[in-house]
Amino acid sequence: MLELININKNYNPGSVNELCLFKDFNLTVKDGEFVSVVGSNGSGKTSMLNIICGSIAVDSGKILINGEDITKQKDYIRQRRIGRVYQDPSKGTCPSMTILENMSIAENKGKPYNLGRGVNKAKLETYREMLRPLNLGLEDKMGVQVGSLSGGQRQALALLMATMTPIDFLILDEHTAALDPKTAEIIMELTDQVVKEKKMTTIMVTHNLRYAVEYGNRLIMMHEGKAILDKAGEEKKSINTEEIMGIFNKISVECGN
Protein backbone atom coordinates (compact mmCIF):
# COMPACT_ATOMS: atom_id res chain seq x y z
CA MET A 1 0.00 0.00 0.00
CA LEU A 2 1.22 3.47 -0.89
CA GLU A 3 0.18 6.50 1.12
CA LEU A 4 0.87 10.16 0.46
CA ILE A 5 -0.08 12.12 3.57
CA ASN A 6 -0.46 15.90 3.73
CA ILE A 7 2.05 16.53 0.97
CA ASN A 8 3.07 20.15 0.49
CA LYS A 9 5.24 21.21 -2.39
CA ASN A 10 6.11 24.71 -3.58
CA TYR A 11 8.33 25.52 -6.54
CA ASN A 12 10.65 28.51 -6.21
CA PRO A 13 9.55 29.39 -2.68
CA GLY A 14 10.10 33.00 -1.67
CA SER A 15 10.41 34.35 -5.22
CA VAL A 16 7.88 36.05 -7.46
CA ASN A 17 7.62 32.83 -9.42
CA GLU A 18 6.45 30.92 -6.39
CA LEU A 19 4.12 28.16 -7.45
CA CYS A 20 2.15 26.14 -5.00
CA LEU A 21 1.78 22.70 -6.53
CA PHE A 22 0.46 20.57 -3.67
CA LYS A 23 -1.27 21.80 -0.55
CA ASP A 24 -2.14 19.06 1.94
CA PHE A 25 -2.40 16.51 -0.83
CA ASN A 26 -3.47 13.02 0.20
CA LEU A 27 -3.61 9.81 -1.79
CA THR A 28 -3.81 6.15 -0.85
CA VAL A 29 -3.21 3.38 -3.36
CA LYS A 30 -4.16 -0.08 -2.16
CA ASP A 31 -2.33 -3.23 -3.15
CA GLY A 32 -3.45 -4.57 -6.49
CA GLU A 33 -4.97 -1.31 -7.69
CA PHE A 34 -4.33 -0.12 -11.22
CA VAL A 35 -4.80 3.64 -11.03
CA SER A 36 -5.08 5.78 -14.15
CA VAL A 37 -4.29 9.44 -13.56
CA VAL A 38 -5.42 12.11 -16.02
CA GLY A 39 -5.28 15.88 -15.92
CA SER A 40 -4.13 18.92 -17.86
CA ASN A 41 -0.54 20.08 -18.11
CA GLY A 42 0.73 21.45 -14.82
CA SER A 43 -1.94 19.67 -12.80
CA GLY A 44 0.73 17.81 -10.83
CA LYS A 45 0.50 14.32 -12.32
CA THR A 46 4.13 13.87 -13.18
CA SER A 47 5.22 15.78 -10.06
CA MET A 48 3.25 13.27 -8.03
CA LEU A 49 5.15 10.40 -9.64
CA ASN A 50 8.43 12.20 -9.07
CA ILE A 51 7.54 12.66 -5.41
CA ILE A 52 6.76 8.96 -5.06
CA CYS A 53 10.01 7.96 -6.77
CA GLY A 54 12.07 10.50 -4.88
CA SER A 55 13.19 12.47 -7.93
CA ILE A 56 11.88 15.62 -6.22
CA ALA A 57 11.75 16.27 -2.49
CA VAL A 58 8.61 17.40 -0.66
CA ASP A 59 8.45 20.48 1.59
CA SER A 60 6.44 18.62 4.19
CA GLY A 61 4.26 15.56 4.47
CA LYS A 62 4.88 11.85 4.51
CA ILE A 63 5.23 9.10 1.94
CA LEU A 64 4.60 5.58 3.23
CA ILE A 65 5.05 2.26 1.47
CA ASN A 66 3.36 -0.58 3.36
CA GLY A 67 3.42 1.63 6.43
CA GLU A 68 7.14 2.36 6.21
CA ASP A 69 8.10 6.02 6.03
CA ILE A 70 10.26 6.56 2.94
CA THR A 71 10.02 10.37 2.78
CA LYS A 72 13.71 10.83 3.51
CA GLN A 73 14.91 7.79 1.58
CA LYS A 74 17.24 8.43 -1.37
CA ASP A 75 15.72 7.99 -4.82
CA TYR A 76 17.89 5.05 -5.85
CA ILE A 77 17.08 3.14 -2.65
CA ARG A 78 13.34 3.68 -3.10
CA GLN A 79 13.45 2.60 -6.69
CA ARG A 80 14.72 -0.84 -5.71
CA ARG A 81 11.08 -1.73 -5.17
CA ILE A 82 9.58 0.49 -7.83
CA GLY A 83 9.55 -0.15 -11.56
CA ARG A 84 9.19 2.91 -13.75
CA VAL A 85 8.57 3.39 -17.43
CA TYR A 86 9.10 6.87 -18.83
CA GLN A 87 7.49 8.82 -21.63
CA ASP A 88 10.81 8.95 -23.45
CA PRO A 89 11.58 5.40 -24.69
CA SER A 90 15.31 6.08 -24.37
CA LYS A 91 15.03 6.58 -20.60
CA GLY A 92 14.16 2.98 -19.80
CA THR A 93 16.96 1.25 -21.68
CA CYS A 94 20.67 1.66 -22.41
CA PRO A 95 21.03 2.52 -26.11
CA SER A 96 24.66 1.45 -26.55
CA MET A 97 24.10 -1.94 -24.95
CA THR A 98 22.51 -4.97 -26.60
CA ILE A 99 19.08 -6.38 -25.74
CA LEU A 100 20.76 -9.28 -23.96
CA GLU A 101 22.94 -6.92 -21.92
CA ASN A 102 20.00 -4.69 -21.10
CA MET A 103 17.92 -7.59 -19.86
CA SER A 104 20.83 -8.98 -17.86
CA ILE A 105 21.43 -5.68 -16.11
CA ALA A 106 17.70 -5.30 -15.39
CA GLU A 107 17.39 -8.78 -13.95
CA ASN A 108 20.17 -8.05 -11.47
CA LYS A 109 18.16 -5.21 -9.89
CA GLY A 110 18.16 -5.52 -6.12
CA LYS A 111 21.27 -7.71 -6.13
CA PRO A 112 24.83 -6.40 -5.89
CA TYR A 113 26.48 -5.24 -9.11
CA ASN A 114 29.83 -6.89 -8.42
CA LEU A 115 32.59 -8.36 -10.55
CA GLY A 116 30.49 -11.36 -11.60
CA ARG A 117 29.91 -11.83 -15.31
CA GLY A 118 27.50 -9.22 -16.66
CA VAL A 119 25.79 -11.61 -19.07
CA ASN A 120 24.69 -15.07 -18.10
CA LYS A 121 24.59 -17.04 -21.35
CA ALA A 122 22.41 -19.72 -19.73
CA LYS A 123 19.64 -17.13 -19.43
CA LEU A 124 19.56 -16.41 -23.15
CA GLU A 125 16.67 -18.78 -23.82
CA THR A 126 14.69 -17.53 -20.82
CA TYR A 127 15.00 -13.98 -22.10
CA ARG A 128 13.95 -15.07 -25.58
CA GLU A 129 10.86 -16.72 -24.13
CA MET A 130 10.02 -13.47 -22.36
CA LEU A 131 10.36 -11.45 -25.56
CA ARG A 132 8.48 -13.84 -27.85
CA PRO A 133 4.95 -12.94 -26.68
CA LEU A 134 5.60 -9.30 -27.61
CA ASN A 135 5.50 -10.32 -31.28
CA LEU A 136 8.03 -7.66 -32.16
CA GLY A 137 10.74 -10.03 -33.30
CA LEU A 138 13.04 -8.89 -30.50
CA GLU A 139 13.87 -12.48 -29.57
CA ASP A 140 15.97 -12.74 -32.75
CA LYS A 141 17.83 -9.52 -32.06
CA MET A 142 19.48 -10.34 -28.75
CA GLY A 143 22.84 -9.03 -29.94
CA VAL A 144 21.48 -5.82 -31.45
CA GLN A 145 22.15 -2.48 -29.77
CA VAL A 146 18.96 -1.13 -28.26
CA GLY A 147 19.69 2.32 -29.71
CA SER A 148 18.93 1.00 -33.18
CA LEU A 149 15.45 -0.27 -32.25
CA SER A 150 12.27 1.68 -32.90
CA GLY A 151 10.56 3.66 -30.15
CA GLY A 152 7.85 1.06 -29.72
CA GLN A 153 10.32 -1.80 -29.51
CA ARG A 154 12.36 0.09 -26.96
CA GLN A 155 9.31 0.92 -24.88
CA ALA A 156 8.18 -2.70 -24.89
CA LEU A 157 11.64 -3.71 -23.75
CA ALA A 158 11.64 -0.97 -21.10
CA LEU A 159 8.32 -2.25 -19.77
CA LEU A 160 9.63 -5.78 -19.64
CA MET A 161 12.84 -4.65 -17.92
CA ALA A 162 10.94 -2.60 -15.34
CA THR A 163 8.84 -5.61 -14.38
CA MET A 164 11.46 -8.37 -14.52
CA THR A 165 12.28 -8.31 -10.82
CA PRO A 166 9.80 -8.44 -7.94
CA ILE A 167 8.64 -4.87 -7.33
CA ASP A 168 5.98 -3.32 -5.10
CA PHE A 169 4.86 -0.70 -7.61
CA LEU A 170 4.83 -0.05 -11.29
CA ILE A 171 4.92 3.62 -12.26
CA LEU A 172 3.96 4.48 -15.83
CA ASP A 173 4.70 8.06 -16.77
CA GLU A 174 2.78 8.79 -20.02
CA HIS A 175 4.56 5.77 -21.38
CA THR A 176 2.60 5.65 -24.61
CA ALA A 177 2.68 9.38 -25.36
CA ALA A 178 5.73 9.32 -27.62
CA LEU A 179 4.49 6.41 -29.75
CA ASP A 180 2.34 6.28 -32.85
CA PRO A 181 -1.31 5.29 -32.22
CA LYS A 182 -0.92 1.71 -33.36
CA THR A 183 2.23 1.07 -31.33
CA ALA A 184 0.70 2.87 -28.35
CA GLU A 185 -2.21 0.44 -28.54
CA ILE A 186 0.13 -2.56 -28.55
CA ILE A 187 2.15 -1.23 -25.60
CA MET A 188 -1.03 -0.46 -23.67
CA GLU A 189 -2.39 -3.97 -24.16
CA LEU A 190 0.96 -5.38 -23.19
CA THR A 191 0.94 -3.24 -20.04
CA ASP A 192 -2.49 -4.48 -19.07
CA GLN A 193 -1.39 -8.06 -19.62
CA VAL A 194 1.74 -7.67 -17.48
CA VAL A 195 -0.13 -5.87 -14.70
CA LYS A 196 -2.87 -8.51 -14.56
CA GLU A 197 -0.46 -11.40 -14.81
CA LYS A 198 1.78 -10.21 -11.99
CA LYS A 199 -1.07 -8.55 -10.04
CA MET A 200 1.05 -5.44 -9.83
CA THR A 201 0.01 -2.27 -8.05
CA THR A 202 0.23 0.31 -10.79
CA ILE A 203 -0.05 4.06 -11.19
CA MET A 204 -0.37 5.19 -14.78
CA VAL A 205 -0.32 8.83 -15.83
CA THR A 206 -1.78 9.33 -19.29
CA HIS A 207 -3.08 12.03 -21.57
CA ASN A 208 -5.21 9.51 -23.38
CA LEU A 209 -8.63 9.67 -21.72
CA ARG A 210 -9.78 6.54 -23.51
CA TYR A 211 -6.93 4.49 -22.02
CA ALA A 212 -7.72 5.92 -18.60
CA VAL A 213 -11.31 4.78 -18.91
CA GLU A 214 -10.63 1.47 -20.60
CA TYR A 215 -7.76 0.22 -18.44
CA GLY A 216 -7.29 -0.03 -14.72
CA ASN A 217 -9.72 -0.25 -11.85
CA ARG A 218 -9.47 3.28 -10.50
CA LEU A 219 -9.45 6.66 -12.20
CA ILE A 220 -8.18 9.93 -10.78
CA MET A 221 -8.43 13.33 -12.44
CA MET A 222 -6.01 15.92 -11.16
CA HIS A 223 -6.36 19.66 -11.36
CA GLU A 224 -4.15 22.27 -9.74
CA GLY A 225 -2.61 19.80 -7.35
CA LYS A 226 -5.89 18.21 -6.25
CA ALA A 227 -7.63 15.01 -7.13
CA ILE A 228 -10.95 16.48 -8.30
CA LEU A 229 -12.33 13.13 -9.37
CA ASP A 230 -11.59 9.73 -7.90
CA LYS A 231 -13.62 6.72 -9.01
CA ALA A 232 -12.89 3.12 -8.19
CA GLY A 233 -14.59 -0.26 -8.57
CA GLU A 234 -18.15 -0.25 -9.94
CA GLU A 235 -18.19 3.54 -10.17
CA LYS A 236 -15.15 3.43 -12.41
CA LYS A 237 -16.69 0.74 -14.64
CA SER A 238 -19.78 2.84 -15.31
CA ILE A 239 -17.81 5.87 -16.38
CA ASN A 240 -17.36 6.59 -20.08
CA THR A 241 -14.96 8.63 -22.13
CA GLU A 242 -17.49 11.36 -23.05
CA GLU A 243 -18.29 11.99 -19.42
CA ILE A 244 -14.61 12.36 -18.52
CA MET A 245 -14.04 14.50 -21.56
CA GLY A 246 -16.87 16.78 -20.41
CA ILE A 247 -15.37 17.29 -16.96
CA PHE A 248 -11.95 17.71 -18.49
CA ASN A 249 -13.14 20.43 -20.87
CA LYS A 250 -14.97 22.20 -18.07
CA ILE A 251 -11.89 22.54 -15.90
CA SER A 252 -9.82 23.55 -18.88
CA VAL A 253 -12.24 26.35 -19.70
CA GLU A 254 -12.12 27.56 -16.12
CA CYS A 255 -8.39 27.81 -16.50
CA GLY A 256 -8.78 29.81 -19.68
CA ASN A 257 -7.19 27.19 -21.89
Add this chain to the structure above:
Amino acid sequence: MALLLSVLEQGMIYGILALGVYITYKILDFPDLTVDGSFPFGAAITVRLINGFGVPAILTLPIAFLGGALVGICTGLIHVKLKVRDLLSGIIMMTGLYTINLWVAGSGYVAIFDKENIFNNSFVNSITPGFLVNFKNVIIIFLITMVAKYLLDWYMSTKSGFLLRAVGDNDTIVTSLGVDKGLVKIVGLSIANGLVSLSGCIYAQQQRSFEISIGTGAVVIGLASVIIGTSLFKKVTFFRVTSSVVVGSILYKACVAVAMFAGISPNAIKLITAVLFLIILVISMDRKKVKAC
Protein backbone atom coordinates in the same frame (compact mmCIF):
# COMPACT_ATOMS: atom_id res chain seq x y z
CA MET B 1 64.24 1.97 -37.11
CA ALA B 2 64.93 3.91 -33.93
CA LEU B 3 62.17 6.32 -34.91
CA LEU B 4 59.70 3.49 -35.49
CA LEU B 5 60.55 1.92 -32.14
CA SER B 6 60.16 5.23 -30.38
CA VAL B 7 56.76 5.76 -32.01
CA LEU B 8 55.62 2.30 -30.93
CA GLU B 9 56.93 2.70 -27.41
CA GLN B 10 55.43 6.13 -26.85
CA GLY B 11 52.29 5.21 -28.73
CA MET B 12 51.58 2.27 -26.47
CA ILE B 13 52.50 4.16 -23.28
CA TYR B 14 50.07 6.88 -24.27
CA GLY B 15 47.71 4.10 -25.33
CA ILE B 16 47.21 3.26 -21.66
CA LEU B 17 46.47 6.92 -21.01
CA ALA B 18 44.04 6.83 -23.92
CA LEU B 19 42.24 3.84 -22.34
CA GLY B 20 41.66 6.01 -19.29
CA VAL B 21 40.46 8.92 -21.37
CA TYR B 22 38.23 6.50 -23.29
CA ILE B 23 36.46 5.58 -20.03
CA THR B 24 35.75 9.17 -19.06
CA TYR B 25 35.16 10.72 -22.46
CA LYS B 26 33.35 7.97 -24.35
CA ILE B 27 31.79 5.81 -21.65
CA LEU B 28 31.04 8.27 -18.85
CA ASP B 29 30.60 11.27 -21.15
CA PHE B 30 32.70 13.24 -18.69
CA PRO B 31 35.40 15.51 -20.17
CA ASP B 32 37.96 14.86 -17.46
CA LEU B 33 40.83 17.36 -17.36
CA THR B 34 42.26 15.73 -14.25
CA VAL B 35 44.36 13.75 -16.75
CA ASP B 36 46.76 16.69 -17.17
CA GLY B 37 47.54 16.29 -13.48
CA SER B 38 47.24 12.55 -12.96
CA PHE B 39 49.63 11.67 -15.80
CA PRO B 40 52.57 13.55 -14.24
CA PHE B 41 51.33 12.38 -10.83
CA GLY B 42 52.05 8.79 -11.85
CA ALA B 43 55.48 9.89 -13.07
CA ALA B 44 56.18 11.85 -9.89
CA ILE B 45 55.22 8.92 -7.66
CA THR B 46 57.50 6.69 -9.72
CA VAL B 47 60.65 8.82 -9.52
CA ARG B 48 60.08 9.38 -5.82
CA LEU B 49 59.64 5.67 -5.15
CA ILE B 50 62.72 4.73 -7.17
CA ASN B 51 64.97 7.60 -6.10
CA GLY B 52 63.84 8.21 -2.57
CA PHE B 53 62.78 4.82 -1.33
CA GLY B 54 64.58 2.39 -3.59
CA VAL B 55 61.34 0.51 -4.25
CA PRO B 56 61.69 -2.32 -6.82
CA ALA B 57 60.66 -0.96 -10.21
CA ILE B 58 57.88 -3.47 -10.78
CA LEU B 59 56.04 -2.26 -7.66
CA THR B 60 55.84 1.29 -9.01
CA LEU B 61 53.21 0.11 -11.51
CA PRO B 62 50.47 -0.91 -9.03
CA ILE B 63 51.35 1.93 -6.65
CA ALA B 64 51.08 4.52 -9.43
CA PHE B 65 47.76 2.99 -10.49
CA LEU B 66 46.39 3.25 -6.96
CA GLY B 67 47.67 6.81 -6.63
CA GLY B 68 45.88 7.79 -9.83
CA ALA B 69 42.74 5.98 -8.68
CA LEU B 70 42.77 8.08 -5.52
CA VAL B 71 43.05 11.24 -7.61
CA GLY B 72 40.09 10.07 -9.69
CA ILE B 73 38.06 9.48 -6.55
CA CYS B 74 38.80 13.07 -5.49
CA THR B 75 37.61 14.43 -8.85
CA GLY B 76 34.51 12.26 -8.52
CA LEU B 77 33.77 13.45 -5.00
CA ILE B 78 34.15 17.09 -6.04
CA HIS B 79 31.75 16.52 -8.94
CA VAL B 80 29.23 14.23 -7.27
CA LYS B 81 29.16 15.32 -3.64
CA LEU B 82 29.99 19.02 -3.99
CA LYS B 83 28.02 19.26 -7.24
CA VAL B 84 30.76 21.09 -9.16
CA ARG B 85 30.45 20.87 -12.94
CA ASP B 86 32.46 18.11 -14.63
CA LEU B 87 34.92 20.37 -16.48
CA LEU B 88 35.52 22.51 -13.42
CA SER B 89 36.09 19.51 -11.16
CA GLY B 90 38.86 18.40 -13.49
CA ILE B 91 40.38 21.88 -13.72
CA ILE B 92 40.44 22.21 -9.93
CA MET B 93 42.15 18.84 -9.55
CA MET B 94 44.59 19.49 -12.39
CA THR B 95 45.63 22.84 -10.90
CA GLY B 96 46.02 21.46 -7.40
CA LEU B 97 47.96 18.45 -8.62
CA TYR B 98 50.61 20.67 -10.20
CA THR B 99 51.83 21.62 -6.74
CA ILE B 100 51.35 18.14 -5.37
CA ASN B 101 53.40 16.71 -8.21
CA LEU B 102 56.25 19.11 -7.41
CA TRP B 103 56.07 18.04 -3.77
CA VAL B 104 56.01 14.36 -4.55
CA ALA B 105 58.80 14.48 -7.11
CA GLY B 106 60.86 16.98 -5.14
CA SER B 107 61.40 19.42 -7.98
CA GLY B 108 60.28 20.20 -11.54
CA TYR B 109 62.89 17.90 -13.04
CA VAL B 110 64.16 14.68 -11.51
CA ALA B 111 66.44 12.22 -13.30
CA ILE B 112 66.59 8.51 -12.52
CA PHE B 113 69.29 7.65 -15.08
CA ASP B 114 71.44 5.58 -12.77
CA LYS B 115 68.61 3.63 -11.14
CA GLU B 116 67.04 0.32 -12.10
CA ASN B 117 63.67 0.60 -13.79
CA ILE B 118 61.14 -1.77 -15.32
CA PHE B 119 63.13 -1.84 -18.57
CA ASN B 120 66.56 -1.99 -17.09
CA ASN B 121 67.02 -4.21 -14.07
CA SER B 122 69.01 -7.31 -13.27
CA PHE B 123 66.08 -9.67 -13.88
CA VAL B 124 65.04 -8.29 -17.27
CA ASN B 125 68.66 -7.98 -18.38
CA SER B 126 69.40 -11.57 -17.45
CA ILE B 127 66.52 -13.07 -19.41
CA THR B 128 66.83 -10.84 -22.50
CA PRO B 129 68.71 -12.63 -25.29
CA GLY B 130 71.32 -10.50 -27.01
CA PHE B 131 69.48 -10.05 -30.32
CA LEU B 132 66.43 -8.60 -28.54
CA VAL B 133 68.23 -5.92 -26.57
CA ASN B 134 66.99 -3.14 -28.83
CA PHE B 135 63.42 -4.40 -28.62
CA LYS B 136 63.40 -4.90 -24.89
CA ASN B 137 61.50 -1.70 -24.13
CA VAL B 138 58.88 -2.14 -26.80
CA ILE B 139 58.19 -5.73 -25.74
CA ILE B 140 57.80 -4.81 -22.07
CA ILE B 141 55.54 -1.88 -22.92
CA PHE B 142 53.50 -4.11 -25.21
CA LEU B 143 53.01 -6.66 -22.43
CA ILE B 144 51.92 -4.07 -19.87
CA THR B 145 49.59 -2.39 -22.36
CA MET B 146 47.99 -5.73 -23.23
CA VAL B 147 47.47 -6.59 -19.56
CA ALA B 148 45.85 -3.18 -19.00
CA LYS B 149 43.67 -3.60 -22.09
CA TYR B 150 42.50 -7.11 -21.21
CA LEU B 151 41.83 -6.20 -17.60
CA LEU B 152 39.71 -3.29 -18.79
CA ASP B 153 37.90 -5.51 -21.32
CA TRP B 154 37.20 -7.99 -18.54
CA TYR B 155 35.97 -5.29 -16.18
CA MET B 156 33.62 -3.90 -18.79
CA SER B 157 32.00 -7.33 -19.12
CA THR B 158 31.22 -7.62 -15.41
CA LYS B 159 28.03 -6.44 -13.72
CA SER B 160 29.89 -3.50 -12.27
CA GLY B 161 31.28 -2.66 -15.71
CA PHE B 162 27.77 -2.84 -17.18
CA LEU B 163 26.68 -0.17 -14.73
CA LEU B 164 29.57 2.01 -15.80
CA ARG B 165 28.46 1.70 -19.42
CA ALA B 166 24.87 2.37 -18.41
CA VAL B 167 25.61 5.50 -16.41
CA GLY B 168 27.20 7.28 -19.38
CA ASP B 169 24.45 6.07 -21.67
CA ASN B 170 21.43 6.92 -19.58
CA ASP B 171 21.93 7.65 -15.91
CA THR B 172 18.18 7.54 -15.21
CA ILE B 173 18.21 3.78 -15.61
CA VAL B 174 20.99 3.38 -13.08
CA THR B 175 18.77 5.06 -10.49
CA SER B 176 15.89 2.84 -11.63
CA LEU B 177 18.08 -0.18 -11.00
CA GLY B 178 18.43 0.94 -7.40
CA VAL B 179 22.07 2.01 -7.67
CA ASP B 180 23.63 5.34 -6.69
CA LYS B 181 24.74 6.80 -10.02
CA GLY B 182 27.19 9.13 -8.28
CA LEU B 183 29.06 6.16 -6.90
CA VAL B 184 29.28 4.57 -10.35
CA LYS B 185 30.76 7.79 -11.75
CA ILE B 186 33.34 7.91 -8.96
CA VAL B 187 34.35 4.31 -9.68
CA GLY B 188 34.70 5.12 -13.39
CA LEU B 189 36.82 8.21 -12.73
CA SER B 190 39.06 6.30 -10.37
CA ILE B 191 39.74 3.49 -12.86
CA ALA B 192 40.33 6.05 -15.62
CA ASN B 193 42.81 8.11 -13.65
CA GLY B 194 44.47 4.97 -12.34
CA LEU B 195 45.22 4.01 -15.95
CA VAL B 196 46.43 7.52 -16.76
CA SER B 197 48.74 7.51 -13.77
CA LEU B 198 50.02 4.05 -14.72
CA SER B 199 50.82 5.46 -18.14
CA GLY B 200 52.75 8.30 -16.47
CA CYS B 201 54.65 5.78 -14.39
CA ILE B 202 55.85 3.87 -17.47
CA TYR B 203 56.60 7.10 -19.31
CA ALA B 204 58.88 8.31 -16.51
CA GLN B 205 60.79 5.02 -16.61
CA GLN B 206 61.08 5.05 -20.38
CA GLN B 207 62.36 8.65 -20.31
CA ARG B 208 64.33 7.87 -17.14
CA SER B 209 63.27 11.23 -15.76
CA PHE B 210 60.33 13.24 -14.51
CA GLU B 211 59.49 16.64 -15.87
CA ILE B 212 56.62 18.72 -14.53
CA SER B 213 55.53 19.87 -17.99
CA ILE B 214 54.71 16.38 -19.33
CA GLY B 215 51.16 16.80 -18.09
CA THR B 216 50.41 19.81 -20.27
CA GLY B 217 48.24 18.64 -23.12
CA ALA B 218 48.10 15.03 -21.93
CA VAL B 219 44.31 15.06 -22.09
CA VAL B 220 44.42 16.37 -25.67
CA ILE B 221 46.75 13.56 -26.71
CA GLY B 222 44.40 11.08 -25.03
CA LEU B 223 41.32 12.54 -26.69
CA ALA B 224 42.98 12.59 -30.11
CA SER B 225 43.94 8.93 -29.71
CA VAL B 226 40.44 7.95 -28.66
CA ILE B 227 38.84 9.81 -31.54
CA ILE B 228 41.29 8.44 -34.14
CA GLY B 229 40.87 4.93 -32.80
CA THR B 230 37.11 4.89 -32.45
CA SER B 231 36.31 6.61 -35.74
CA LEU B 232 38.91 4.83 -37.88
CA PHE B 233 38.07 1.32 -36.73
CA LYS B 234 34.34 1.71 -36.31
CA LYS B 235 33.60 -0.85 -39.00
CA VAL B 236 36.24 -3.37 -37.99
CA THR B 237 34.31 -5.78 -35.83
CA PHE B 238 37.11 -8.15 -34.80
CA PHE B 239 38.88 -5.22 -33.22
CA ARG B 240 37.79 -4.50 -29.68
CA VAL B 241 37.28 -0.82 -29.10
CA THR B 242 40.03 -0.87 -26.47
CA SER B 243 42.47 -2.16 -29.09
CA SER B 244 41.41 0.57 -31.52
CA VAL B 245 42.10 3.19 -28.88
CA VAL B 246 45.65 1.89 -28.37
CA VAL B 247 46.22 1.75 -32.14
CA GLY B 248 44.78 5.26 -32.37
CA SER B 249 47.39 6.41 -29.91
CA ILE B 250 50.21 4.82 -31.92
CA LEU B 251 48.91 6.46 -35.11
CA TYR B 252 48.75 9.78 -33.34
CA LYS B 253 52.34 9.49 -32.14
CA ALA B 254 53.31 8.56 -35.69
CA CYS B 255 51.70 11.76 -37.00
CA VAL B 256 53.63 13.82 -34.49
CA ALA B 257 56.86 11.97 -35.35
CA VAL B 258 56.34 12.69 -39.03
CA ALA B 259 55.85 16.36 -38.26
CA MET B 260 59.05 16.42 -36.22
CA PHE B 261 60.90 14.46 -38.90
CA ALA B 262 59.79 17.02 -41.46
CA GLY B 263 61.86 19.53 -39.55
CA ILE B 264 59.40 21.26 -37.27
CA SER B 265 61.07 22.54 -34.12
CA PRO B 266 60.54 20.52 -30.92
CA ASN B 267 59.44 23.78 -29.31
CA ALA B 268 56.38 23.68 -31.55
CA ILE B 269 55.24 20.30 -30.26
CA LYS B 270 52.28 21.54 -28.20
CA LEU B 271 51.08 23.66 -31.10
CA ILE B 272 51.29 20.63 -33.38
CA THR B 273 49.41 18.60 -30.76
CA ALA B 274 46.63 21.18 -30.67
CA VAL B 275 46.36 21.66 -34.44
CA LEU B 276 46.48 17.94 -35.08
CA PHE B 277 43.72 17.40 -32.53
CA LEU B 278 41.59 20.06 -34.17
CA ILE B 279 42.06 18.46 -37.60
CA ILE B 280 41.16 15.02 -36.24
CA LEU B 281 38.12 16.40 -34.46
CA VAL B 282 36.84 18.16 -37.58
CA ILE B 283 37.44 15.13 -39.81
CA SER B 284 35.63 12.81 -37.40
CA MET B 285 32.69 15.24 -37.25
CA ASP B 286 32.53 15.29 -41.03
CA ARG B 287 32.28 11.54 -41.11
CA LYS B 288 29.36 11.65 -38.75
CA LYS B 289 27.51 14.15 -40.92
CA VAL B 290 27.97 12.04 -44.01
CA LYS B 291 26.60 9.06 -42.13
CA ALA B 292 23.58 10.99 -40.97
CA CYS B 293 22.59 11.83 -44.55
